[in-house]
Amino acid sequence: MVFQAENGTRAKKQQADVAIQMALQGQWEQAVDLNRSILESFPADVDACNRLGKALTELGRYADASDSYMKAIEIDPLNLIARKNLSRLATLGKAAPKKKSKNAHSQKLSPDMFIEESGKTTITELARPDMEVVNQLTAGDLVKLARDKKGNVFVETMAGERFGDFESRLGQRLVKLMDGGSEYVAAISNLHEDGVKLFIRETLQGVSQVGKLSFPAVATDSVRPSVRNGLGRSNEDDSAALNDGDDLAADRDDGSDDADEDKLKPRSRGRLSGADGDDENDD
Secondary structure (H helix, E strand, O other), X not given: XXXXXXXXXXXXXXXXXXXXXXXHOOOHHHHHHXXXXXXXXXOOOHHHHHHHHHHHHHOOOHHHHHHHHHHHHHHOOOOHHHHHHHHHHHHXXXXXXXXXXXXXXXXXXXXXXXXXXOEOEEEEEXXXXXXXXXXXXXXXXXXXXXXXOOOOEEEEEOOOOEEEEOOHHHHHHHHHHHHOOOEEEEEEEEEEOOEEEEEEEEEEOOHHHOOOOOEOOOOOOOOOOOOOOOOOOOHHHHHHHHHHOOOOOOOXXXXXXXXXXXXXXXXXEEEEOOOOOOOHHHO
């Protein structure tokens, strides 16, 4: 009997691993089928309920997603992930939109690109986010750094919808770096009730920027990894991150004076940025 229970637990874990990978790759239809299969065998699996809700949300099936999150709350009344996503769904509405074409699906940044590298990556809270646009996004979605007529840098979706600005100091720094030929890739790092955090990686250093760090650290810089979540950490943590749609939340200083650059040399930290499933401070 114990042997059968262990086999069941192992099978459940393996299926959860596959479901998480499907979500990371944006395979939402397959994720729906697999999580429903898991729930047939394990009806009280809260994580599977939340993963199913996430997949259904991505497909625009908001009413079904709400039902899945409600089931999670019935199993675990204190489940913050389900409660937070139900609140988010309320802003989207329950009526499913017209089915998107394949080309309209959100583009995801490869998990490999989320490896944090000192001086070349940063995570920043956007200023003045347009939550109507933000609520259509999910963690991991690729976005673009764009310039307005005055040359200021802002953030827009891949479809060209502007939804956030940078705080003044980081914005000015990015302007100088981009004017110098440096290029960047950006993706949604963390979504919370009132805002959004952005992950940015330098992909090309301009010739005039050689030796200059895009995102210099400060002397007191320390990375605060999420205890509960992480792409590349435990499967349970990955699952929570995908359920909530809040990935890669590790607070870092958005930039510092250029004088700091001479004091620090870039080094790879060789770890994946934290995937923030549900920070209680956001609630």
